[in-house]
Amino acid sequence: MTDTNLKDSGILYVVATPIGHLDDISYRAVEVLKNCDLILCEDTRHSKRLLQNYNITTATRSLHAHNEHHISASILAQIKQGSHMALISDAGTPLISDPGFPLIEQAHQQGIKVMPIPGASAVIALLSVAGLPVQPFTFHGFIPPKKNQRLAFYQSLLPLNQTHVFYESSHRIAKSLVDLSTILDSEARVCVGRELTKRFEHIYSGNAEEVSQQIQESTNHQKGEFVIAVSGRISSATLTLNDDTQKLALLLKPLMAPKQAASVVAEHHGANKKQVYEFIINSSND
Incomplete structure (x- = not known):
């Protein structure tokens, strides 16, 4: 490895893989997948095509929503003993609507180094x-x-x-x-x-x-x-509310909840309640 000596200590790599086009993977990701001890896949059958395309022969193991709570402890124990593992999902960046959260959470709790290998995300x-x-x-x-x-x-x-x-x-x-x-x-x-x-x-x-x-x-x-x-059109409310309406909205903003303030202002000035609410919310970011 160019950035980390894999023989020093166990590391859990979180590796992004292509969301479709197989060329959308980094050189670093391929290097990590080739040199780690085990690749944790959401579906080993699905990942087989990618791994074969890049001549990656590293052993694989399934880690998915139905088993991640049961096998995370044993995986982390192996990493603490010096094994280096890579987590990949079926496509894209792991944990973005994919399995892996219990593993990463426990890794941090146990002081295990977790390293991102960034790449594609839908x-x-x-x-x-x-x-x-x-x-x-x-x-x-x-x-x-x-x-x-x-x-x-x-x-x-x-x-x-x-x-x-x-x-x-x-x-x-x-x-x-x-x-x-x-x-x-x-x-x-x-x-x-x-x-x-x-x-x-x-x-x-x-x-x-x-x-x-x-x-x-x-x-x-x-x-x-x-x-x-x-x-939405985030700033549209400010284009249609007159000065008096905006002033009352800003006056009431610190005094009551945004929805309540919007109702009061809309009723008092005959303004659109949705637009008043948007103005109050967005004014907090000014």
Whole structure:
């Protein structure tokens, strides 16, 4: 290894792997995977293609959601005895909606060195091309599968004071975007990445209704893996509230909860309560 002598002490490497295109892996990641003692895979069968492509012959072991709580202790014991291990997921950066949290948590508790080997991430890949503000953004992982829960989740995002990113499955994407279009107004922006870095990669962009229609145009548009980013017009409230309304909102902000203050201001000045709420929330960042 160029940066760490593997014979000094046990290290747990967290290695990002490609999300689709096999070339999207760093030289350092390949070197770590070739030289460590064991590779912990979400699915050894899935990872076999990547490892064979780079002539990586290191032994593998499965670590997934159904066994990680049971085998983490034995894995960490081996690392403490001097073994060097690499954790990979089926695609992308481990722990981003993937198994591995109990292992990493316990490693830190036991003073074991955990070293990141960065690389591909579907979330970051989409945000880099979405054309949406990303400071700040919140990543939610996979959203609830049932319609009522999904609608409640979408409703909880309002007002859109930042960008929200989440995953959705192929068999729910069409219905999910229809639900999203019933919650968001036409000003909110949506970007969907399908099969990022793969042969049939496609980026859909527009408001929720427009993107929903694009996805529904063909069943082929509903195949693959999806990342969704949603963002509002963060500063729009300040463009429509007059000076008196803004002054009262700022006066009440330290005195009561934002929703309560927004209700009082909206009633007193006949303003839009949602816009007042957005102004109060965003003014805290000035």
